Amino acid sequence: MYVTQLSALRNYWYVIARSGDSTPKSVRLFGQDYVLWQSEGGEPVLTQPFCPHRGADLATAAIVVDKLICPYHGWQFDINGRCTAIPQLDPGLPIPPKAKLATWPVIEKYGLYWTCVGRPAVPGPPAWLEADELQWEIHVDFFEPWNASAFRIIDNNLDQSHPAFVHQNTFGNPNAPLVPKYELHRTTMGFRSRIPQQVGGVGPQMGIVDEDRSFSRIQEAELLGPLHTRIRLEYGGSPPDYCFYSTATPVDDTHSIYIRCSALAGDSTSQPYELFHSYSRRVVDEDRLVLEATNADFPIDIKSEVHLRCDLTTLEYRKVLARIDRTDVGQASTKLGDAPGDLRQTSP
Known part of the structure; x- marks a missing residue:
């Protein structure tokens, strides 16, 4: 059996980076790509790898305070994946509801960042x-x-x-x-x-x-x-x-x-x-x-x-x-x- 064939494995927590590693950065887990980033305040989050607008690689995005800034058109996303600003949007128009990023939780423990990309079977990494x-x-x-x-x-x-x-x-x-x-x-x-x-x-x-x-x-x-x-x-x-x-x-x-x-x-x-x-x-x-x-x-x-x-x-x-x-x-x-x-x- 290959690891990607055992779907229930996705319901557990895995290390994706050392605590304090610079972000954003690309992460690959079970053959799928993600982007890890953290606000300037240190709160980490895992998101989908590409911008929902025109597919820019968010691993090359900038981080300004608590926002991820898409390098292609400047769209801004918060740690919950919500788009908070679109520079090209006409004044008075609402942000489209599909302008958001899928996100997954990240926990910091033992000097490491852990994530679960499924439905957590346990609340966090195994205790030590x-x-x-x-x-x-x-x-x-x-x-x-x-x-x-x-x-x-x-x-x-x-x-x-x-x-x-x-x-x-x-x-x-x-x-x-x-x-x-x-x-x-x-x-x-x-x-x-x-x-x-x-x-x-x-x-x-x-x-x-x-x-x-x-x-x-x-x-x-x-x-x-x-x-x-x-x-x-x-x-x-x-x-x-x-x-x-x-x-x-x-x-x-x-x-x-x-x-x-x-x-x-x-x-x-x-x-x-x-x-x-x-x-x-x-x-x-x-x-x-x-x-x-x-x-x-x-x-x-x-x-x-x-x-x-x-x-x-x-x-x-x-x-x-x-x-x-x-x-x-x-x-x-x-x-x-x-x-x-x-x-x-x-x-x-």
Whole structure:
């Protein structure tokens, strides 16, 4: 299945820009074009890409206070899409009712702008425990275009067996490919798993230069939404923990924007961000190399692939997408997953 074929995905929230990016700017989502702009007061809005008068590209428009000014004929639009002024209109005549722009809501959260171009199934982006409640130090690590399906990016975030081979130049060990047994717990919006791991090479993510040191940790992997994940790495309090909050914005079937934010439990001395980010760059590049060569047609029929014991998270991800596919796309109450419950790891 391609991302544009799963219509219900449009009912969720996706990152379209970093907070503070200059606007107006072109945005592409599910193969359709939009324009993001914000008033001088900072209120953002997403609109249709072309002026309803003669089709000018509004990404090249000017912004004057709280108005978007069409570069072709100077028509003015407010953040609600209403045309407020037409320079060529004869005095005394009303503005034509069709002189307006379609608009979509934009929310600013975690240093990012998010939008929903469907009928919102949820009121906003998935909540992030480490940022919202624990108040860890937050960074937007990566915001970059990838030539990969958004499904493949999220599936990779949840995959437990690829690090041994994909990340063997950072923290993976091809001589230890077996994944410990683990359980999976369904949540209202997806699922969560806790997986014990023994890893080396990850010292820089905790402020430790020595990449040969080995650590025992628990990886908590959670699906927060159809294209949203949370991965927390727990080290028992020393060294400090960290958490990745990731999403893949579906530009179209074969292109995505990969976004990853990090929350660090340590301070700038115990967990220096520059060291953390430099190491993260190496890890992410390893993922990207593989994912940009994967098939964008992502199977959600679990009978179409071979599954192993270690694939519990990625198998459940396919089941989640299949359940979404079976829902009524028009229902704003669309939810991921079933009632919470424990799923024990068994052979598929």
